[in-house]
Amino acid sequence: xxxxxxxxxxxxxxxxxxxxxxxxxxxxxxxxxxxxxxxxxxxxxxxxxxxxxxxxxxxxxxxxxxxxxxxxxxxxxxxxxxxxxxxxxxxxxxxxxxxxxxxxxxxxxxxxxxxxxxxxxxxxxxxxxxxxxxxxxxxxxxxxxxxxxxxxxxxxxxxxxxxxxxxxxxxxxxxxxxxxxxxxxxxxxxxxxx
Amino acid sequence: xxxxxxxxxxxxxxxxxxxxxxxxxxxxxxxxxxxxxxxxxxxxxxxxxxxxxxxxxxxxxxxxxxxxxxxxxxxxxxxxxxxxxxxxxxxxxxxxxxxxxxxxxxxxxxxxxxxxxxxxxxxxxxxxxxxxxxxxxxxxxxxxxxxxxxxxxxxxxxxxxxxxxxxxxxxxxxxxxxxxxxxxxxxxxxxxxxxx
Numbered sequence: 223x224x225x226x227x228x229x230x231x232x233x234x235x236x237x238x239x240x241x242x243x244x245x246x247x248x249x250x251x252x253x254x255x256x257x258x259x260x261x262x263x264x265x266x267x268x269x270x271x272x273x274x275x276x277x278x279x280x281x282x283x284x285x286x287x288x289x290x291x292x293x294x295x296x297x298x299x300x301x302x303x304x305x306x307x308x309x310x311x312x313x314x315x316x317x318x319x320x321x322x323x324x325x326x327x328x329x330x331x332x333x334x335x336x337x338x339x340x341x342x343x344x345x346x347x348x349x350x351x352x353x354x355x356x357x358x359x360x361x362x363x364x365x366x367x368x369x370x371x372x373x374x375x376x377x378x379x380x381x382x383x384x385x386x387x388x389x390x391x392x393x394x395x396x397x398x399x400x401x402x403x404x405x406x407x408x409x410x411x412x413x414x415x416x
Numbered sequence: 417x418x419x420x421x422x423x424x425x426x427x428x429x430x431x432x433x434x435x436x437x438x439x440x441x442x443x444x445x446x447x448x449x450x451x452x453x454x455x456x457x458x459x460x461x462x463x464x465x466x467x468x469x470x471x472x473x474x475x476x477x478x479x480x481x482x483x484x485x486x487x488x489x490x491x492x493x494x495x496x497x498x499x500x501x502x503x504x505x506x507x508x509x510x511x512x513x514x515x516x517x518x519x520x521x522x523x524x525x526x527x528x529x530x531x532x533x534x535x536x537x538x539x540x541x542x543x544x545x546x547x548x549x550x551x552x553x554x555x556x557x558x559x560x561x562x563x564x565x566x567x568x569x570x571x572x573x574x575x576x577x578x579x580x581x582x583x584x585x586x587x588x589x590x591x592x593x594x595x596x597x598x599x600x601x602x603x604x605x606x607x608x609x610x611x612x
Contacts, residue, residue, distance in 0.1 A: 258502075258503070259502065281467075308573075310574060311451075311572065311573050311574050312574075313572055313573075349571075350570075350571060350572060352569060352572075372570070374567055374568055374569045374570060375566055375567015375568065375569060375584050376566055376567065377544065377566050377567060377584060377586055378542075378564070378566060378586055378588065379541070379542060379588060380503060380505055380542060380544070380586070381503045381505070382502060382503050382504070387541075392567055392569060392584075394569055394570055394572075396570065396571060
């Protein structure tokens with residue numbers, strides 16, 4: 223166990239997760255997580271992508287931290303990651319996907335987000351976190367407001383998805399704006415399930 | 417080659433590649449990257465150039481031009497760092513490596529060429545770029561050329577001991593009045609005449 227939440231835990235992104243990845247990357251969750259790209263991915267191309275991505279990151283000295291998100295009964299449901307680290311500016315970008323749609327809207331993603339933000343500020347000494355989503359991603363927009371991220375950019379008509387041009391939204395959170403994980407767990411009323 | 421008023425955009429020459437080491441270690445890098453200031457060896461430059469060449473040969477979607485003055489002096493780079501073919505979105509990147517060419521319209525002339533190329537030849541629908549709040553020259557340029565400030569990422573970069581915001585500027589194709597109109601409006605020809 224790495225980071226222990228209320229509804230989920232964050233664990234190393236190991237084989238139990240990569241086995242699900244082919245399904246996750248081809249279902250609707252990929253569309254939301256990848257801001258509008260919906261590419262059919264074969265197992266082979268996914269494997270190749272993963273390998274190239276790792277090599278590329280290593281070659282350029284890029285740091286990335288990937289977590290698997292699992293429910294309290296150990297079911298893998300998605301991933302959350304810190305990437306695009308800028309070590310001297312102490313900034314990183316967040317990326318996440320809940321690959322299992324039945325876990326959308328239940329607080330699972332938010333619980334994972336709070337864990338990762340807490341980790342980034344309190345363990346990695348980051349100063350700023352940011353992420354991107356599509357204008358039509360109402361769930362994430364609501365989540366950002368609840369958690370207290372600031373809408374910092376609206377890149378007009380930057381992505382074409384489902385037949386319409388959509389804005390890309392950038393949200394940012396500075397460390398001094400973070401009330402702490404416990405305060406947010408309380409405020410958002412995250413409680414263990416049954 | 418894309419033919420401008422003060423400069424042309426040409427394929428990257430050996431002469432420009434040799435200047436890369438100087439351009440990377442001088443102040444121009446700091447401005448071009450929005451606050452990074454790294455010092456690199458010739459070997460690192462060679463490795464980076466090889467990597468870029470390999471990425472382009474693999475079909476990665478980027479475009480790189482050398483900016484060359486009308487009398488044949490390479491002065492910097494202008495390009496599309498990253499192009500998304502599905503969304504027809506292009507991120508621009510540029511550098512004038514020779515500080516004596518700052519503020520004289522050279523960068524703006526090059527910018528107009530690449531934007532026109534993106535819209536009229538690559539069928540791009542939107543171009544955008546990022547800079548930081550300390551880069552007054554680029555901010556003024558964006559306003560003059562008609563880009564829209566679309567975002568401000570607060571305190572995203574530390575430079576000279578101060579936190580600066582990142583700014584994102586974008587232009588949609590329907591907002592582009594055409595290169596000729598802008599060359600006229602910005603008086604680039606008069607500038608060229610004055611340079612003689």
